Amino acid sequence: MLKLLWTDILFFILLAGFTVAIARARRLEHLRRPWRKVARSRSAMVSLVILLAYLFIAILDSIHFHPRIEGENGQYRGEVISVLDSWMTPIRTRVEKTYSAPFSSYAYAKEMIRQPDGTQRWDYPRLRYGGAHLSDPERETMGDILRIGTEGLAKGASVWAALALLLAVWRSRLDRIGLTESLTLIARGRTEIPWRAALLTLFLILGIGGMLGELGLYYHVLGTDKVGEDVFYQSVKSIRTGLLIGTLTTFATLPLALGFGILAGYFRGWVDDVIQYLYTTLNSIPGVLLIAAAMLIMQVYMARHEDDFASLALRADFRLLFLCLILGMTSWTGLCRLLRAETLKLREMEYVQAARALGVRQGVILVRHILPNVFHLVLISVALDFSSLVLAEAVLSYVNIGVDPTMESWGNMINSARLEMARDPVVWWSLAAAFLFMFTLVLAANLFADAVRDAFDPRRAE
Amino acid sequence: MIRYIVRRVLYAVPLLLGVNILTFLLFFVVNTPDDMARMHLGQKHVTQEAVEGWKHERGYDLPLFWNDRAEGTGKVTQTIFYQKSVGLFMFRFGRSDSGREIGADIRQRMWPSLAIAVPSLIVGLLVHISLALLLVFFRLTYLEFWGIALCVVLMSISFLFYIIGGQYVLGKLLQLTPISGYDSGINAIRFLILPLIISVVAGIGSGVRWYRTLFLEEVEKDYVRTARAKGLSEPQVLFGHVLKNAMIPILTGVVVVLPLLFTGSLITESFFAIPGLGSYTIDAINQQDFAIVRAMVFLGSALYILGLLLTDLSYTLVDPRVRLG
Numbered sequence: 058m059l060k061l062l063w064t065d066i067l068f069f070i071l072l073a074g075f076t077v078a079i080a081r082a083r084r085l086e087h088l089r090r091p092w093r094k095v096a097r098s099r100s101a102m103v104s105l106v107i108l109l110a111y112l113f114i115a116i117l118d119s120i121h122f123h124p125r126i127e128g129e130n131g132q133y134r135g136e137v138i139s140v141l142d143s144w145m146t147p148i149r150t151r152v153e154k155t156y157s158a159p160f161s162s163y164a165y166a167k168e169m170i171r172q173p174d175g176t177q178r179w180d181y182p183r184l185r186y187g188g189a190h191l192s193d194p195e196r197e198t199m200g201d202i203l204r205i206g207t208e209g210l211a212k213g214a215s216v217w218a219a220l221a222l223l224l225a226v227w228r229s230r231l232d233r234i235g236l237t238e239s240l241t242l243i244a245r246g247r248t249e250i251p252w253r254a255a256l257l258t259l260f261l262i263l264g265i266g267g268m269l270g271e272l273g274l275y276y277h278v279l280g281t282d283k284v285g286e287d288v289f290y291q292s293v294k295s296i297r298t299g300l301l302i303g304t305l306t307t308f309a310t311l312p313l314a315l316g317f318g319i320l321a322g323y324f325r326g327w328v329d330d331v332i333q334y335l336y337t338t339l340n341s342i343p344g345v346l347l348i349a350a351a352m353l354i355m356q357v358y359m360a361r362h363e364d365d366f367a368s369l370a371l372r373a374d375f376r377l378l379f380l381c382l383i384l385g386m387t388s389w390t391g392l393c394r395l396l397r398a399e400t401l402k403l404r405e406m407e408y409v410q411a412a413r414a415l416g417v418r419q420g421v422i423l424v425r426h427i428l429p430n431v432f433h434l435v436l437i438s439v440a441l442d443f444s445s446l447v448l449a450e451a452v453l454s455y456v457n458i459g460v461d462p463t464m465e466s467w468g469n470m471i472n473s474a475r476l477e478m479a480r481d482p483v484v485w486w487s488l489a490a491a492f493l494f495m496f497t498l499v500l501a502a503n504l505f506a507d508a509v510r511d512a513f514d515p516r517r518a519e
Numbered sequence: 520m521i522r523y524i525v526r527r528v529l530y531a532v533p534l535l536l537g538v539n540i541l542t543f544l545l546f547f548v549v550n551t552p553d554d555m556a557r558m559h560l561g562q563k564h565v566t567q568e569a570v571e572g573w574k575h576e577r578g579y580d581l582p583l584f585w586n587d588r589a590e591g592t593g594k595v596t597q598t599i600f601y602q603k604s605v606g607l608f609m610f611r612f613g614r615s616d617s618g619r620e621i622g623a624d625i626r627q628r629m630w631p632s633l634a635i636a637v638p639s640l641i642v643g644l645l646v647h648i649s650l651a652l653l654l655v656f657f658r659l660t661y662l663e664f665w666g667i668a669l670c671v672v673l674m675s676i677s678f679l680f681y682i683i684g685g686q687y688v689l690g691k692l693l694q695l696t697p698i699s700g701y702d703s704g705i706n707a708i709r710f711l712i713l714p715l716i717i718s719v720v721a722g723i724g725s726g727v728r729w730y731r732t733l734f735l736e737e738v739e740k741d742y743v744r745t746a747r748a749k750g751l752s753e754p755q756v757l758f759g760h761v762l763k764n765a766m767i768p769i770l771t772g773v774v775v776v777l778p779l780l781f782t783g784s785l786i787t788e789s790f791f792a793i794p795g796l797g798s799y800t801i802d803a804i805n806q807q808d809f810a811i812v813r814a815m816v817f818l819g820s821a822l823y824i825l826g827l828l829l830t831d832l833s834y835t836l837v838d839p840r841v842r843l844g
Contacts, residue, residue: 338537343819499673
């Protein structure tokens with residue numbers, strides 16, 4: 058039974074809006090040109106593939122449903138899980154007692170083990186699931202990892218080959234050339250859009266993903282955390298949180314920044330004064346403190362309306378949504394100022410004056426003539442803000458004003474792992490996993506945003 | 520000039536008023552004192568008397584805006600708005616919810632904050648500007664390309680990892696500096712080195728990129744070409760002309776953050792256990808001490824508005840083209 062959370066619905070609305078925008082942009086030549094420039098950049102295409110891979114996982118993780126209990130007809134379990142959860146069930150449910158290192162078959166801490174002959178021994182116990190199929194882990198582990206890893210790689214590679222073939226077929230139809238010719242063009246990197254670089258990135262993602270997925274069935278590839286949960290599973294789950302914080306925030310920023318910015322710039326006078334006053338006031342409150350104040354208030358609100366937030370998932374979901382909105386409230390002012398300045402310039406343009414002289418209504422002028430011409434600013438600012446929002450999530454979680462502590466997020470992973478750096482041997486895997494996943498996303502987002510800015514900013518056009 | 524300054528100062532008054540009213544609404548209307556009391560005393564098993572007692576101790580048992588029961592001016596002054604919010608304008612912060620004097624705490628804790636924030640700003644500026652100048656000097660070479668690539672990579676790493684990595688490598692493995700802590704007087708330097716290094720390194724990515732764009736804008740201009748044409752060497756051009764003219768945006772960018780140095784950095788201070796205003800704020804957030812958070816919100820906003828004021832003034836001082844309107 059499908060059971061979408063609030064953030065899921067908003068996320069899909071956003072995606073739908075995005076798809077519509079792309080479909081529209083394809084028909085307009087002046088919008089296609091900058092996108093073609095983005096598509097020709099190798100770093101942009103590589104980052105786009107990475108971003109799409111993250112997006113794919115986030116979408117899978119955003120389709121929530123009540124699982125059916127096996128054996129009983131028409132019964133649903135109370136907990137809500139996502140498609141990704143049910144896909145990763147073997148990894149999700151194999152919970153150890155506590156920490157264990159990546160690929161280890163033994164626990165992190167020694168304990169008393171009862172031996173078959175009745176005596177007791179002080180040693181590292183075997184894990185319940187990690188490497189449980191091995192009879193002598195110390196000898197067999199390396200070979201076993203290699204064997205299973207190759208199997209996973211092969212699976213990933215076959216998916217990749219199918220996708221690559223699809224691409225070649227599509228290109229050959231489009232360019233009206235033979236399939237082999239199209240394949241060689243791509244393989245030699247002679248295409249206008251750097252397909253070869255994109256495909257290589259995809260191969261890396263699918264290959265590593267295949268290996269990790271296959272190995273994850275037998276080992277904890279990134280170890281387990283304090284309560285024995287698989288770190289790889291946590292990192293993958295965190296993708297949705299990170300992406301949602303980076304994207305849902307636009308729900309708060311765009312209407313405010315667009316509405317106020319254009320109105321202030323177009324009408325000037327007292328409207329401009331009021332709006333400028335509004336954003337200077339809001340801007341002068343330090344962002345972190347405003348977020349902290351809002352989060353404190355939200356906690357009080359949730360405590361007062363305990364009945365409305367019956368389940369843990371609902372509570373965490375509401376908190377995430379609220380965090381996105383409040384982050385948006387603190388970050389719309391910069392874009393608003395840019396839009397105001399641009400509108401001030403645009404309203405003096407001949408075509409706007411002509412429209413006014415012809416008696417076109419104000420609302421129509423704003424929507425038809427001003428809005429489309431400031432949209433490149435919106436696009437650039439959304440792209441540039443995305444990575445800083447993902448980074449902000451980690452910092453806010455550290456201050457305890459981020460997402461719910463029960464929700465998987467890179468910030469929460471770092472927060473719970475940072476104290477373990479003092480242990481000996483060091484528990485490094487949670488931090489390393491959060492670092493890798495976050496760094497890849499933010500780096501890809503930064504590179505892509507740079508390419509978008511270079512292509513859309515008229516001052517940078519050659 | 521005087522008239523300009525007076526007008527700018529007067530302009531700050533409605534801003535402060537707006538901030539004050541906004542924080543008041545957030546902390547007292549959206550979220551009533553009853554809620555605060557219950558938050559502190561626990562949600563369940565709390566009697567109405569206990570809540571009233573908590574409110575009375577802290578002066579939250581007054582009406583919000585208008586007190587009917589009081590006499591004369593008391594109708595206005597015997598209210599939460601007057602007692603808790605108007606005092607902020609005179610920087611009277613009152614007592615925290617746990618009963619400590621906030622003003623005294625701030626005066627005492629501002630020094631450690633400054634001790635870490637001021638050196639970070641100065642060293643950061645020097646390092647970032649020199650690196651950006653180097654990149655501009657080697658422009659259109661492989662060195663520039665990889666330099667920028669490195670900047671993007673550095674930018675993509677969360678600040679938390681810089682801190683954790685720095686503490687682990689410099690503090691734990693090499694044992695060069697203490698991992699965290701603070702000491703009074705001159706002994707504090709030992710504890711400040713690590714946070715200083717980390718905040719400078721963490722800022723390299725975005726800092727260098729930002730200064731580089733400022734310099735590149737100047738490098739394209741005609742007067743720079745003239746300077747080269749008359750035979751100046753590249754370093755002379757960069758330091759004598761480009762840096763000098765790029766100083767205007769750099770300076771105004773620095774001036775706006777100067778007042779905010781007082782409030783310190785939340786994350787750095789709490790990670791390194793420096794008893795400054797940043798960690799004060801974080802502790803208040805964690806203990807849900809609304810009085811302190813409210814005071815810090817107001818203080819931060821006031822300092823930011825002061826920064827805006829100083830920026831406007833510094834524009835008129837360094838750039839003769841800006842005339843006072």
